Amino acid sequence: MAIESYVVVHNIAKRHNVGTLARSATAFGVTEVILVGRRDFNAFGSHGSTSHLRFRHFHSLTDARLFLKEKDCDICGVEITEDAVSITDHPFKKSTAFLLGNEGTGLSVKECEICDFFIYIPQYGGGTASLNVTVAASIVLHHFGVWAGFSERIRDGNKFVVAEKPLKLVSRKYCTETDDRIIEERKSRRESASNEFFEDGKNGVSSSNLLDSLFPDE
Numbered sequence: 001m002a003i004e005s006y007v008v009v010h011n012i013a014k015r016h017n018v019g020t021l022a023r024s025a026t027a028f029g030v031t032e033v034i035l036v037g038r039r040d041f042n043a044f045g046s047h048g049s050t051s052h053l054r055f056r057h058f059h060s061l062t063d064a065r066l067f068l069k070e071k072d073c074d075i076c077g078v079e080i081t082e083d084a085v086s087i088t089d090h091p092f093k094k095s096t097a098f099l100l101g102n103e104g105t106g107l108s109v110k111e112c113e114i115c116d117f118f119i120y121i122p123q124y125g126g127g128t129a130s131l132n133v134t135v136a137a138s139i140v141l142h143h144f145g146v147w148a149g150f151s152e153r154i155r156d157g158n159k160f161v162v163a164e165k166p167l168k169l170v171s172r173k174y175c176t177e178t179d180d181r182i183i184e185e186r187k188s189r190r191e192s193a194s195n196e197f198f199e200d201g202k203n204g205v206s207s208s209n210l211l212d213s214l215f216p217d218e
Helices: 017-027 060-069 111-112 135-146 180-202 212-213
Strands: 003-012 032-036 054-058 074-077 094-099 117-120
Touching: 003 017, 003 060, 003 135, 017 032, 017 135, 032 060, 054 060, 074 135, 094 135
Parallel strands: 003 032, 003 094, 032 054, 074 094, 074 117
Antiparallel strands: none
């Protein structure tokens, strides 16, 4: 089975970082970028690279983890933890998905819970406590590509040859979903809200038709 790499994007503070991250993901042979939570993203900084990437969306980290495990994929958290291994040691065994933390707070407890192991990027200067998430992603993905033996792209002069665009850009930079997944999500949201309103109803608050106004069919 071919070795593949994935990038999991969850709770990144600056949405435009997804565009820059997509550029690095394309350069280093990432198979898919997985968005968790919001489906929309800002393609600023991608320089057209989003056309060469597959984006997949999940509503929760649990769903994303199930998908990756079906792919027989390890999930690697990029974070400075007590048991984190230096990226220079290349502690990889098979296809790997990289989960990068929020620029300000790092990986959350829930994000850490889905990770199989952690890596960190050694620093040698004392001027900053951490790297920008897209810079960190570039370093990590390059190291993984070296370990996995990905084939180097053909060069033309002082640049690499860009492939023809195989994918059509989605309007407004949304990660698309199937109709079934959208319907399932709306149903889940309605049921969750219904439970909350009925609990309030026990205390004298009417739920009436507020559910329909909160979650109208689109």
